[in-house]
Amino acid sequence: MGERGILTVVSGFSGAGKGTVMKEIMGRYENYALSISATTRKPRPGEEDGREYFFKTVEEFEKMIAKEELIEYARYVDNYYGTPKAYVVEQLEAGKDVILEIEIQGALKVKEKFPQTLLLFITPPTARELRNRLKGRGTETEDVINGRMDRAKEEAEGMDQYDYLIVNDVLEECVEQVHQIIQGEHRRCCRNKAFIKHMKEELKGE
Ligand code: ADP
Numbered sequence: 001m002g003e004r005g006i007l008t009v010v011s012g013f014s015g016a017g018k019g020t021v022m023k024e025i026m027g028r029y030e031n032y033a034l035s036i037s038a039t040t041r042k043p044r045p046g047e048e049d050g051r052e053y054f055f056k057t058v059e060e061f062e063k064m065i066a067k068e069e070l071i072e073y074a075r076y077v078d079n080y081y082g083t084p085k086a087y088v089v090e091q092l093e094a095g096k097d098v099i100l101e102i103e104i105q106g107a108l109k110v111k112e113k114f115p116q117t118l119l120l121f122i123t124p125p126t127a128r129e130l131r132n133r134l135k136g137r138g139t140e141t142e143d144v145i146n147g148r149m150d151r152a153k154e155e156a157e158g159m160d161q162y163d164y165l166i167v168n169d170v171l172e173e174c175v176e177q178v179h180q181i182i183q184g185e186h187r188r189c190c191r192n193k194a195f196i197k198h199m200k201e202e203l204k205g206e
């Protein structure tokens with residue numbers, strides 16, 4: 001057993017399929033807790049406040065920053081996005097594996113604050129497929145899609161700072177890979193110090 005939950009950051013170009021992968025993982029396995037971010041962007045059709053995001057005004061968001069309620073925050077294509085701290089800390093302490101689905105600037109800030117964070121990058125197999133998925137989602141205008149493709153070019157520069165790269169081609173395989181990587185992480189000796197200590201003590205008594 002690991003001592004406490006593992007904090008995992010999942011990043012990837014908008015349209016890579018992160019949300020889809022997360023939904024599958026949450027439906028399939030029980031030990032994960034998905035952090036819900038705050039954002040100033042408007043809800044997409046079908047999104048609900050408190051489910052996909054906590055939708056905030058700029059004033060409300062800036063108040064959260066001032067009160068240090070966020071682990072990190074970043075601006076992404078004209079909006080603020082940030083991770084509320086309380087939930088993450090509480091769930092990790094309860095032994096849950098917490099997943100943050102956030103962009104790269106935020107990911108690196110989280111890693112700085114919590115060096116044991118596992119950084120995963122999800123990408124579609126090709127750039128063309130990325131554009132197709134953004135179009136296929138049908139929730140953004142052509143302009144917004146172009147903005148997101150531009151942003152993807154910038155984000156690609158940071159891909160090699162992540163611990164693992166996962167190609168979301170066949171959804172099923174991608175979901176299993178994410179799960180296996182996080183479970184593998186639990187087995188690292190540096191995350192099992194209490195067990196090691198206990199075993200050493202037991203052996204002394206034999
Ligand atoms: P993100 O959260 O990374 O922005 P989404 O989860 O919204 O991406 O996925 C973008 C679009 O791509 C959605 O329409 C989704 O149904 C589709 N999609 C996700 N994963 C796959 C996949 N493995 N193969 C084909 N389409 C996918």
Ligand code: 5GP
Nearest residue numbers: 014037073074076081082083101102103106
């Ligand atoms: P979207 O508008 O498509 O939901 O999200 C846009 C981008 O913001 C995605 O790359 C998503 O991962 C990122 N994002 C979502 N929540 C947060 C957050 O709390 N902090 C940061 N830094 N990025 C976030």
